[in-house]
Amino acid sequence: MRLLVTADLHYNHARSKPLAIEVIDRMNRAGGDGVLVVGDTAVADGEEIEACLSRFNIAGPKLFLCGNHELWTRGADSHALFTNDLPRRVEALGWRWLETQPLIERSFAIVGTVGWYDYSFASARLGIPARFYEAKMSPGAAAYLRREDLLGDRSDLSADALEVVARWNDGKFVKLHRSDAAFLAECLARLTADLELASHVPHVVVASHHVPFRELLPPGRYSQVEFAKAYLGSERIGEVIRRFDNVREVFCGHSHFAAEARLGEIRAVNMGSSYRHKVFEMIDLPD
Numbered sequence: 001m002r003l004l005v006t007a008d009l010h011y012n013h014a015r016s017k018p019l020a021i022e023v024i025d026r027m028n029r030a031g032g033d034g035v036l037v038v039g040d041t042a043v044a045d046g047e048e049i050e051a052c053l054s055r056f057n058i059a060g061p062k063l064f065l066c067g068n069h070e071l072w073t074r075g076a077d078s079h080a081l082f083t084n085d086l087p088r089r090v091e092a093l094g095w096r097w098l099e100t101q102p103l104i105e106r107s108f109a110i111v112g113t114v115g116w117y118d119y120s121f122a123s124a125r126l127g128i129p130a131r132f133y134e135a136k137m138s139p140g141a142a143a144y145l146r147r148e149d150l151l152g153d154r155s156d157l158s159a160d161a162l163e164v165v166a167r168w169n170d171g172k173f174v175k176l177h178r179s180d181a182a183f184l185a186e187c188l189a190r191l192t193a194d195l196e197l198a199s200h201v202p203h204v205v206v207a208s209h210h211v212p213f214r215e216l217l218p219p220g221r222y223s224q225v226e227f228a229k230a231y232l233g234s235e236r237i238g239e240v241i242r243r244f245d246n247v248r249e250v251f252c253g254h255s256h257f258a259a260e261a262r263l264g265e266i267r268a269v270n271m272g273s274s275y276r277h278k279v280f281e282m283i284d285l286p287d
Contacts, residue, residue, distance in 0.1 A: 053093050
């Protein structure tokens with residue numbers, strides 16, 4: 001089976017949409033036997049998810065993985081979107097909701113998770129306390145916005161930390177009604193169960209929208225990038241994956257930074273699609 005993999009199409013974004021259409025057209029012409037989209041197809045509000053997925057005409061399994069942008073909404077409940085509305089919408093288009101429906105064949109399996117974050121990739125160099133990561137807001141941004149609930153006690157803040165001005169937009173648009181660590185735990189419990197179901201299969205592909213390994217993170221040239229690392233993924237995703245010795249390939253996206261690493265028997269790839277650049281990869285799975 002020849003599987004085509006892409007990520008971060010961001011179809012609702014004006015600059016990104018033409019590039020998404022172009023890469024989908026190239027994927028359709030490539031003639032694969034299945035397709036895997038590793039999150040951030042479009043935001044949930046509106047019909048851009050449907051418009052994007054309907055452009056694919058690849059025969060065989062069509063595997064959809066949610067990203068954080070699918071959970072962006074002006075509504076009240078991203079968790080309900082994730083567990084009810086989005087799976088229904090995706091399946092109505094003939095796609096498989098990979099988060100709860102792994103593809104397990106005799107010779108290979110494909111499993112997936114949105115992944116999420118727990119700040120385990122946060123930069124120690126910045127010295128930013130956990131409450132700011134939980135608020136999705138750096139100390140400098142909190143000072144600008146006069147968030148005294150975060151800044152009332154500054155005894156644990158350095159002058160350098162107060163110079164970092166950045167926000168993470170999940171804080172405005174994602175409403176999970178639980179902590180980030182709790183949501184990640186839910187997702188990893190499902191991933192673990194799926195990997196156990198596929199434990200007899202010789203070749204397993206794992207897709208995680210969020211980054212599972214430090215080796216796939218972007219370099220931290222600026223403090224804003226270092227701050228953002230807290231939200232790019234989690235060490236716990238990689239720890240779960242490494243427990244299973246039949247995992248051969250891991251794909252992620254989210255950071256818009258292309259990277260590849262060999263971790264024992266695992267080939268790990270960050271797709272690197274961004275708002276200005278789209279890529280896809282073809283992999284041949286065993287018959």
